[in-house]
Amino acid sequence: MKYIKIFLGLIVVFELLVSGSQSNQTNQTSQTNELTKPMAKQIAFADWEVGAFIHFGLNPFIGQQHGDGKEPPSKFNPTALDAEQWVLAAKDLGAKYVCLTARHEGGFCLWPSKTTDYTVANSPYKDGKGDIVQEFVDACRKHDIKIGLYHTTSHDANSALKSYEGPVGWGAKRIALLDSVFEDDNRRRRYMEVQMEQMRELLTNYGPIDFMWSDHWGHISTIKMWTPITNLAAELQPDMVFMGPETWVPGNETGHVVYPMWNAVHTVDGTNYTRPAPNKGDVDTENDYGLLEGEVRTGHPLGEYWRVRECPTSRVFHTGGWFWQPDRTFAKELPEHIDLYYRTIGLGANVIINLPPDNRGLIPDDIVAAAKAFGDEIKNRFSNPIAKSDAIPAGGTFELSWEEPTEINTIVLMEQIANGQKVVRYTLEAFLDGKWEPLKPANTFPSATPPYNATPGYETIGHKKIDRVEPVVTNKVRFRSLESVKDLPVELRKVQVFYCEPW
Known part of the structure; x- marks a missing residue:
C-alpha cells in the first residue's frame, strides 16, 4: 500500500507467522487438487447479503470522521439515543446483520472498558452509567438481527498518540505517526495489551457475536499486531x-x-494472516476518502483461502462520510440505491450500507425512509419469481420451464459454493419460435469505471449473479456452462426467472 512502510524485518515476521496458530486455516484446501471451499459460517454470511453499518461515537459531536483521540469524552452527549431505532431501520432496509462501531479509530469506547478512561463512562450519557454496546446487542437480539461489532487494532489514536502535540490528521501523516510508535517495542507492547483486552471484553461480555469488522486488517507492516x-x-x-x-x-x-x-484468493505471504495477493492486471486504487484497503483483487480460482467480498459504502446511500455531519448527510435517491444492489449482490458480493445516527443518537428521518424504500423495492422485485428451481443436478446444462409464455428480463443464478466456485464462463438462452436463442446481457453500471466492469456479462457466478437481459417472451430458459475450473461439473444451488420493471 502507498501509505504503509514495509518493515525491513519482513522475512523474520514471515518465519514467525509460519510457527503461529493455524486455527483460522481449518476447512481451507490448499495442498490437494480439490478446490478451496468456504467454511459453513462463510456460506451463512454470504446468504445474509445485505448488512447495515452504524457509525456512531464521539465523531458526530466533534466534526471529525476518523477521530484524533484528543477531544474529551465530555463532548459525547446524545440526548435521544435509541439503539432499537437503528436496528428497526436496518431491518426495514432488508439487512440481516448490523455492525456498530464499538470503538472507532479515535479510540473512544462505546462501552465502559476497563482499559482506558476514554469511554462512555466519562461522558454525560446516562451520567456515565451507559453501555451502548449492550443496548445495541439487546436490540439486535430482540429483533432477530445478526450482531456485528467494529474494532480496529491498528488505529487507536487515543492509546497511541494522545501525548503527541499537534494535529494527528489522516492518511500518510497518521500512518507515519503510528509507525513511529510501533517501532518502539515497549510502546507497541503496552499498546497491544490495550487492544487485546478490549477485544477480550467485546467478545466475552456480550454473549455470541456474529461478525466483527476489523478495519485495516492484515497490513504487512502491522502483522505482529494482527x-x-x-x-x-x-x-x-x-x-x-x-x-x-x-x-x-x-x-x-x-x-x-x-x-x-x-x-x-492467494495471500501475500501464503498464510491466512495477510491480504489477498494480486494477479497479473490487478491494481491498487487511489481513494479521496483515505481508504487503506485500496487493493482491487479478482481472486484466483485455485486460491488457497476463501474470502467473501463485502462492499462498504461510506458515501453511496447518503452524502457526507461514514459519520453524520450537520448540513452534509442526506439520503440519496432510490435509483442509486437499487443500482448499488445490482452491482454488489448482483455480482456475488455482500454489501454493508451505512446508516449513521446524528448527534441525538438517532438515524435521521430521511435515511430511515430511504432504508425502508430500498428494502420494499428489493422485496417487490425478487419475492415472486415467474419460475424457480433449487433441485438442480450437477452438470453443465440446466433447463427451466413454466406453463404460459411470459415476458422476462432477469435471471438469478446461485452456485453451490459449498463445493467451491467453479463457473468461469456460461451462457443463457431462451426458447423462442421453436429454437434456443441467446439472451443478450443488459447489465450496465454507469458509475463503474476501470478496474470495475461497467457491462458485466456471463462469467463468474459465486454466491449469486443477477443477470438483467434484453426482454423476451418465452416459457423456457437454459443455462449452459461454457468453461469450469479444472473442467469440474458445475453445481448450481438455485435458478430464478423474473420480470422486473426497468429502472
Missing part, C-alpha cells in the same frame, strides 16, 4: 465471521466489486 488479535477472535468466538481472514473488501468504499470475481 496475528494475535486474529487468533484471540478465533479462540473467544469461533463461530463469529471475522473481517480479514474470512471476508474482504473490494478496494473501494463506493459499492463496486470487481468482475469477474473469485472468492478464493
Whole structure:
C-alpha cells in the first residue's frame, strides 16, 4: 500500500507467522487438487447479503470522521439515543446483520472498558452509567438481527498518540505517526495489551457475536499486531465471521466489486494472516476518502483461502462520510440505491450500507425512509419469481420451464459454493419460435469505471449473479456452462426467472 512502510524485518515476521496458530486455516484446501471451499459460517454470511453499518461515537459531536483521540469524552452527549431505532431501520432496509462501531479509530469506547478512561463512562450519557454496546446487542437480539461489532487494532489514536502535540490528521501523516510508535517495542507492547483486552471484553461480555469488522486488517507492516488479535477472535468466538481472514473488501468504499470475481484468493505471504495477493492486471486504487484497503483483487480460482467480498459504502446511500455531519448527510435517491444492489449482490458480493445516527443518537428521518424504500423495492422485485428451481443436478446444462409464455428480463443464478466456485464462463438462452436463442446481457453500471466492469456479462457466478437481459417472451430458459475450473461439473444451488420493471 502507498501509505504503509514495509518493515525491513519482513522475512523474520514471515518465519514467525509460519510457527503461529493455524486455527483460522481449518476447512481451507490448499495442498490437494480439490478446490478451496468456504467454511459453513462463510456460506451463512454470504446468504445474509445485505448488512447495515452504524457509525456512531464521539465523531458526530466533534466534526471529525476518523477521530484524533484528543477531544474529551465530555463532548459525547446524545440526548435521544435509541439503539432499537437503528436496528428497526436496518431491518426495514432488508439487512440481516448490523455492525456498530464499538470503538472507532479515535479510540473512544462505546462501552465502559476497563482499559482506558476514554469511554462512555466519562461522558454525560446516562451520567456515565451507559453501555451502548449492550443496548445495541439487546436490540439486535430482540429483533432477530445478526450482531456485528467494529474494532480496529491498528488505529487507536487515543492509546497511541494522545501525548503527541499537534494535529494527528489522516492518511500518510497518521500512518507515519503510528509507525513511529510501533517501532518502539515497549510502546507497541503496552499498546497491544490495550487492544487485546478490549477485544477480550467485546467478545466475552456480550454473549455470541456474529461478525466483527476489523478495519485495516492484515497490513504487512502491522502483522505482529494482527496475528494475535486474529487468533484471540478465533479462540473467544469461533463461530463469529471475522473481517480479514474470512471476508474482504473490494478496494473501494463506493459499492463496486470487481468482475469477474473469485472468492478464493492467494495471500501475500501464503498464510491466512495477510491480504489477498494480486494477479497479473490487478491494481491498487487511489481513494479521496483515505481508504487503506485500496487493493482491487479478482481472486484466483485455485486460491488457497476463501474470502467473501463485502462492499462498504461510506458515501453511496447518503452524502457526507461514514459519520453524520450537520448540513452534509442526506439520503440519496432510490435509483442509486437499487443500482448499488445490482452491482454488489448482483455480482456475488455482500454489501454493508451505512446508516449513521446524528448527534441525538438517532438515524435521521430521511435515511430511515430511504432504508425502508430500498428494502420494499428489493422485496417487490425478487419475492415472486415467474419460475424457480433449487433441485438442480450437477452438470453443465440446466433447463427451466413454466406453463404460459411470459415476458422476462432477469435471471438469478446461485452456485453451490459449498463445493467451491467453479463457473468461469456460461451462457443463457431462451426458447423462442421453436429454437434456443441467446439472451443478450443488459447489465450496465454507469458509475463503474476501470478496474470495475461497467457491462458485466456471463462469467463468474459465486454466491449469486443477477443477470438483467434484453426482454423476451418465452416459457423456457437454459443455462449452459461454457468453461469450469479444472473442467469440474458445475453445481448450481438455485435458478430464478423474473420480470422486473426497468429502472
